[in-house]
Amino acid sequence: MSLADRAPLATAWTLALLAASLVPAGEARAQETDAPAATPVPQLTAPDAVDMRQMADPLDIDPLAPLDQLPGMEVDWPEGDDVPAWPGEFATEDALPADTQSADAADSANPDSVATGADDVRDGLVAAVPVGETGSASESTDVEADTRRAERQAERQAERQQRRAERRSLREIDDGDVRYRVVVNFEPTADLQALDQGAFTDRFRLLSALETLSDDDANLAQVNRRARDDRELLDNILHVYGYYDGDVRNSIARIEGEERVALTFDITTGPVYTLSSIDLAGLDAVGVDVPAMREVFGMAAGDTANSDKIVAGRLALLTRLLETGFAFAQTGEPDLLIDHELRSAALTVPVTPGGQYRFGDIVVGDDSLFGSRHLQRIARFDNGDIFQASDVDDLRRAILATGLVSTVTLTPVAALPPQGTEPGTVDIAVETAAAPLRTVAGALGYGTGEGIRAEVSWEHRNLFPPEGAVRARAVGGTQEQLLNLVYRRNNFMTRDRVLTAQVLASNINRDAFEARTFLVAGSLERQTNLIFQKKWTWSLGAELVLTDERDGRGRIDGGARRTFFIAAAPVSLMYDGSDDLLDPKSGFRLGGRVSPEFSLQSGSQAYARIQLDGSYYQPVSERIVLAGRVRLGSTLGADRFEIAPSRRFYAGGGGSVRGYGFQRIGPRDGNDDPIGGNGLAEFSLEARVRFGAFGIVPFFDAGNVYADSLPDLTGMRYGAGVGVRYYSSFGPLRIDVATPLNRQTGDSRIGVYISLGQAF
Known part of the structure; x- marks a missing residue:
């Protein structure tokens, strides 16, 4: 059944x-x-009472039997006719003008009617005639009142007609894909001066449902829902800025001549509330400098009850506690008690300092990568220093910068509690997860100036713990063959110091020279990286080079190869005042390198190679950055033909003057091959224009190589072109296409350069 x-x-x-x-x-x-009245009423019961517990179910219903399936139910999606009844407002509960509110209600019931005497009574233009009294409302008014009533009726009738026209206009474009524009207006008041309208509007547009979903299809009913959410959002934002009596009114109207609507929010802020009192409950603890902490909080009684400033003050207070030894300090959620009558608020922020501590030991759970001693070497704090949370975070970032870990967690652990006014001791427990330590890489490429080139490398970044890396590299190509073995130890003896030793054997056969070289070199340096971009970096090195070389002149006249034994001590110093290592947008960089060298080849020759580099970055707008570069080089103390061809200056290529082949700029021999020089000058100018993740970079380069040590800036070669940038998460990918403007014989008309990072 x-x-x-x-x-x-x-x-x-x-x-x-x-x-x-x-x-x-x-x-x-x-x-x-x-x-009778005095007789008590007896208690009566049904003569044939039914015992429900013993009665059988006449329907024979099994309570455990499943019910038949209920019929399906569907709710139709709102159609275009489901627009707000009053097109000047989003919803019926929105505040309407007092003189049109009841008239609009009448329109909803009978939209084609005209204003009548009943409307006059409803709208308060005349008094209703009490029941039972004779006469009519018109008999109790004079001619002037009749005239006013007639004028008002005409006005209301015009309003009705306008509203009907607006409703029809909105329905005409309600095709399920309503386009709109959001407008925020502030009503001018005295309290509005305390509000940063720009910041207010930016915050609203960032969180607005209308703005976020503006590209999604929606009918008017859905747009109405978004607008109501945004009105609540505006109310909340007003509270953030201390306006608790604000009023937000919203309206919708079709934009004349366009197939979209304007959604307007008119905001009256009302009076701004101020803080009547500030209670930092619990701040008065042993070791806490209370006056300094209140100053750090940054707010006082009488200030605007701005939630942003309250949150910032709470964070500043917690940060200062963590920076002054209170390793376990906490602050609770701020409590703001609003008094609408006094237009004020009482603020309470619970504070739990938790006692003052000093640094103890660094405890490593797994020392397979590095032990406590090594981490203490790279930490910026010593045992016994007052605890500072920034030092702990710095150590965490330094461990990540090693490249040996994928994750790292540093946890303060109380080893000794505070005793009276004497701080306790807190150890730092380090837990790490090792990253892949071995890397095998390969590359295959072709360049018009370098031919085919293939490279393969193997690296173990912690073969000799701690941080002792070994890298083997092999290059094979039409113009270059190379074997290279490098040992590198990061954080050598102290933080940020790098020890490098390498052995290299190469055979190079380029247009400029031929060279068979064996090199042994070592250096001690301070380097920069993506995590810690350093202002100052330096390098001290030593090189021993045995090289058998021949330049273009030797190839022409059949001259023999010359063997050079070179000892060099290169020194470099660089200042980086830019804002980004791979994609600088402001600031400048200056660097210098001096390499005193002593060469033995049919006699001895001492000379010095000097190179200066500078670059400058100037933002023009949020999207455009102008960048400029200059490079000057000079070899002092020897003629260019007295030094090995591989130690001379050359120019041309992707990192030099674009548009020209690699090392193709400068003096040439009888075969039109470059022979290098003792002087160098290069200049570059770029306009980096960015559009989201992509950018366009028009550029102009100039440069030349000179036989003399001092470049005289004559005979400059110019190149121009345009580049494309893709801004990835690890830096910009560069593709530049350039052409030489005053090319020489043998120069290509087009040069293409691809690399990671900006050109300079």
């Missing part, structure tokens, strides 16, 4: 039970009527 079949039977059974119970009650009422 279905549920529908059981319903009539159940109803009949219920009525029968009610009838049975009502019959005795009727008899009782009759007896009560006939009885």
Whole structure:
């Protein structure tokens, strides 16, 4: 039996039970009527009482049997006609002008009617005639009142017609994809001066449902929902800035001549609330400099009850506690008690300092990568220093910068509690997860100036713990073959110091020279990296080079190869005042390198190679950055033909003057091959224009190589072109296409350069 079949039977059974119970009650009422007033009313019960517990179910319903499936239910999606009844407002509960509110209600009931006397009574233009009194409202008014009433009726009728026209206009564009524009207006008031309208509007647009979903299809009903959410959002933002009596009114209207609507929010801020009191509860603890902490909080009684400033003050207070030894300090959620009558707020911020501590030991759970001693070497704090949370964070970043770990967690652990005014001791527990330590890499490429080139490398970044890396590299190509073995130890003896030793054997056959070289070199340096971009970096090195070389002149006249034994001590110093290592947008960089060298080849020759580099970055707008570069080089103390061809200056290529081949700029021999020089000058200018993740970079380069040591800036070669940048998470990818403007014989018309990072 279905549920529908059981319903009539159940109803009949219920009525029968009610009838049975009502019959005795009727008899009782009759007896009560006939009885004397003083006679007590007896307690009556039904003569044939039914025991419901023993009664069988006449419908024979099994309570455990499943019910038949209910019919399906569907709710239709709002159609275009479901627009707000009043097109000047989003919702009926929005505040309407007092003189049109009741008239609009009448429109909803009878939109084609005209204003009548009943409307006058409803709108308060005339008084209603009390029931029972003779005469009419028109008899109690004079001619002037009749005229005013007629004018008002005409105005209301015009309003009705306008509203109907607006409704029709909105329905015409309600095709399920309504386009709109959001406008925020502030009503001018005295308290508005305390509000940063720009910051307010920016915050609203960042969080606005209308702005976030502006590209999604929506009908007017959905746009209405978004607008109501945004009105609540504006109310909340007003509270953030201390306006608790603000009023937000919203309206919608079709933009004349366009297939979209304007969504307007008119904001009246009302008076701004101020802080009546500030209670930093719990701040008065041992070791806490209370006056300094209140100053750090940055707010006082009488200040605006701005939630942003309260949150910032709480963070500043917690940061100062963590920086002055209170390793376990906490601050609770601010409590703001609003008094609408006084237009003020009482602020309470719970503070739990938790005692002052000094640094103890660094404890490493797994010392397979590095032990406690090594981490203490790279930490910027010593045992016994007052605890500072920034030092702990710095150590965490330094561990990540090693490249040996994928994750690292540093946890302060109380080793000795404070004793009276004496700070306690806190150890730093270090937990790490090792990153992959071995890397195998390969590259294959072709360049018009360098030919085919293939490279393969293997690296173990912690073969000799701690941080002792070994890298083997091999290069094979049409112009270069190379084997290189490098040992590198980061954080050598102290933080940020790098020890490098390498052995290299190479064979180079380029247009400029041929060289078979064996090199042994070592250096001690301070380097920069992506995590810690350092202002100052330096390098001290030593090189021993045995090289057998021949330049273009030797190839022409059949001259023999010359063997050079060179000892060099290169020194470099650089200052980096830019804002980014791979993609600088402001600041400048200056660097210098001096390499005193002593060469033995049919006699001895001492000379010095000097190179200066500078670059400058100037933002023009949020999207455009102008960048300039200059490079000057000079070899002092020897003629260019007295030094090895590989130690001379060359220019041209992607990192030099774009548009020209690699090392193709400068003096040339009889075969039109470059022979290098003792002087160098290069200049570059770029305009870096960015559009989201991509950018366009028009550029102009100039440069030349000179036989003399001092460049005289004559005979400059110019190149120009345009580049494309893709700004990835690890830096910009560069593709530059350039052409030489005053090319020489043998120069290509187009040069293409691809690399990671900006050109300079």
